[in-house]
Amino acid sequence: MNTSIVIADDHPLMLRGLTDFLTSKGFNIVGSATDGNSAYNLIVKLKPQIAILDIRMPHKTGLEIAEACKKNDLPTKIILITFDKEEEVFDQAKAFNVYGYILKEFAIEEIETCIESVVNGVPYFSEEIASYLEASDEENKPDELNLLTKSELKIVKLISENKTSQDVADELSISVRTVDKHRSNIVSKLGLDNKPTSLSIWASLNKRHL
Template identity: 45%
Template structure:
């Protein structure tokens, strides 16, 4: 595909990084529809222009990159999203996979890798930075596979647990018995292969809160 036909919106709250990325993409012939310095501005540009590619930082004022992507996807935007971040932790990779984000790059990556990622996601392939170690990617994928085993009811309960809602309050919220909630908790523990008793689920849910709430 001709680069001038590849429309892109970029967002980063670091002015120098944003300017550098803009200049490099423009110099290489990409069609830059806009650049944003906060999440809300990025979301507005994406909803308005519906670019082929959204290249976003995670940590931005008003809305994070993940929140921008989730909202845009909920509104039916067909943009392919690429995260460009400093974050290497498995937690962030898992969140990206939970949101079915097309690409995840690190700010230490070369511009050549950014172009490889753009090419890959436009061909409907997932692309994660070669700087990620294989174990982190594997662990993130395994966590997502386990979460995909949960039923809609179990996901609802897991989200409430992640928000530190106790069993009785969950039962009242969902109009079911506490025994039903406990049964769901037991099933979730089994599917997630957790060890350490009933508190293990609460600890796991709090540790993975951001990923759970993205589901």
Template identity: 40%
Template sequence: MANVIIADDHPFTLIGTKTFVESLGYPVIDLCNNGISAFNSIMSNRPGIAILDMSMPGMNGIEILEKLQQQRSVTKVVLLTMHKEVSIFTHAQKLGAKGYVLKEFATHELENCLMAIQKGECWFSPELTRMLVMDNTATPEDDKISTLTFTEKKILELVAAQYTSKEIGSLLFISEKTVETHRRNIIQKLSLPQEKNALLLWAVNNFGTK
């Protein structure tokens, strides 16, 4: 059985996942409650499998995947998440995620996912793969949004809710300066005019209701 690291910022979910994974016979060698410690643990312990929550302080699951890909890590990553957005799912696939399990179905799905990964296969929630097949109604706005990273989408969502850069930074555990850099990148990717409130208006009209 592969060694496993588990990361989740919710203590009950973290301990519950540990108990469940150990009951399947997998040795859990570390528990992490934020993205930075999870990434560092993966790099130092080199587990066979890392089960990561998508949304965590420090770094989210997608950002960890990006860094692991840059480092050519051999650890196989399973994202355990509540996010059902097809764009996030497909982005995780492109970054090399070997598993994508929805928390609401975790009791049934996680065991199958780990078994598949042990065999050298990928495993993704049937609910998500079904949604991917049915996702044939993309609009030009959807295409633009799909080019954004996970963090950029979260920032866009908060911009649509009319949070300031300082407030967004506090919510996402990043600096205001970093938020401003992300905002500039979003404006460039969405081909928006360099006008005051252009991003806010676009976010409210195209992203706030998604």
């Protein structure tokens, strides 16, 4: 394997452990760093295929490095290793085109599979984080959604994507009058007021559950 990799972690044992493990597996570790600025400079200079980054590092976090790489169109694919299970952090990672997201407690077990997946252009996220987020999403799912029919759910999903009534009508091959009737029923079931923007705001806030 000639995959070029930069590794950055401010914990020396984690950094050494990953470096030794991946070297033993034939990966080409071209640089390592213990802080975010050094890691980003290595990425800019060496342009490795992959950068494996701790999320929380001094001077620049893994997320900030990922954001900078995206902004500057750097070709390096980012894999983050972290203890964080917060949905907000995960969403930020996806927004910055992070290709891999691994929980630290499973890093050695999953990193090789993750790298192979990422090299082939397929994002890889720890099953544990996916399961955690699914469970969290299910717990926070609004009960009101259970009141809606399948047709109404389709309409709410389209509204969450900022579609107008005409857009919804065109996509579902129904009339605008039918869409408006559905909207009225949905507003009633959800207990919203009759302001034109109320349903759009509600749909946007609950988009991930649709």
